[in-house]
Amino acid sequence: MCVILTSRLPQFTDEHTMFNGIHNAVATGYKGDQPLWMACPEESVFAIMSKQELERMSDQETQALFRQKHVVIYDQFEPTLAFDENGLKTLGDLFKSVTIHGMWGIRPSASDILELNM
Secondary structure (H helix, E strand, O other), X not given: OOOOXXXXXXXXXXXXXXXXXXXXXXXXXXXXXEEHHHHOHHHOOEEEEOHHHHHHOOHHHHHHHHXXXXXXXXXXXXXXXXOOHHHHXXXXXXXXXXXXXXXXXXXXXXXXXXXXXX
């Protein structure tokens, strides 16, 4: 059961109705208070597995799985960088030209940088 504290305020009536509709639609896919992929994985459209589990499967098993399910590999990518000083240093120099969406980046002049810092 989900309760929204502001549901009695008139300005939130539409939002409350919309949220309840979405919540109820999601909950209809549940089996015993759990999403189908947890409660009954063989009936779910999702196959959730580790990278090692997928690699142990034969090519034929993998293809059969891809034909029947949406495959989610929960440990596929492990971050190699952190959002810290060392990670940001890997992005390059402030004055480095960078290609964005196929267009050459504009290298800022010293006067542009001075204006931005003021």
